Structure formats: structure tokens, C-alpha cells
Amino acid sequence: MPEIKLKPCPFCGNEAITRIKPIRGAFSELDDIEVSVSCSECYVEKCRVLSECNDSGVFSFSDVEKTMENVIADWNRRTDNV
Numbered sequence: 001m002p003e004i005k006l007k008p009c010p011f012c013g014n015e016a017i018t019r020i021k022p023i024r025g026a027f028s029e030l031d032d033i034e035v036s037v038s039c040s041e042c043y044v045e046k047c048r049v050l051s052e053c054n055d056s057g058v059f060s061f062s063d064v065e066k067t068m069e070n071v072i073a074d075w076n077r078r079t080d081n082v
């Protein structure tokens with residue numbers, strides 16, 4: 001995973017954790033992938049779901065990585081606004 005510094009939770013100051021979780025698509029055989037950053041203590045969460053696959057129905061690692069970067073950037077931006 002990219003080495004982006006993850007800021008602590010903007011609300012309680014505890015450690016934030018990243019998570020990549022496959023989830024079953026409601027209307028398809030293919031899984032979506034949920035990419036999220038959440039607080040280990042108060043469960044504040046930023047998440048984004050990847051729902052586009054390539055032809056083979058597989059998410060590329062770079063797609064997941066890029067999405068994770070975006071979610072982390074959103075999370076870090078949020079801490080700046082508190």
C-alpha cells in the first residue's frame with residue numbers, strides 16, 4: 001500500500017485504520033470492494049466502494065490503491081477542518 005501518512009481521528013484523536021473489504025454486489029455475481037478509513041475508537045468512517053471491474057471481473061491493484069489514496073486524502077482533509 002502507498003505510504004501516505006494517516007492522521008489520527010479528528011474527533012477523539014485515536015488511531016485511524018485502513019480497511020479493504022470485498023462485498024457481494026446486490027445484483028451481480030461479482031464482488032464490489034469497499035475501501036475505508038475508520039477510527040479504532042469512535043467508529044467515524046470514510047469509505048468508498050469500487051464497483052467497476054475490468055473485463056475479467058477483477059479489480060486491479062492500482063485501482064484499489066488509487067481509491068485508498070483518495071479516501072485517505074479525504075480523511076486527512078477532514079482532520080484539517082476540525
Ligand SMILES: [Zn+2]
Pocket residue numbers: 009010011012013014039040041042043044
Ligand atoms: Zn475517533
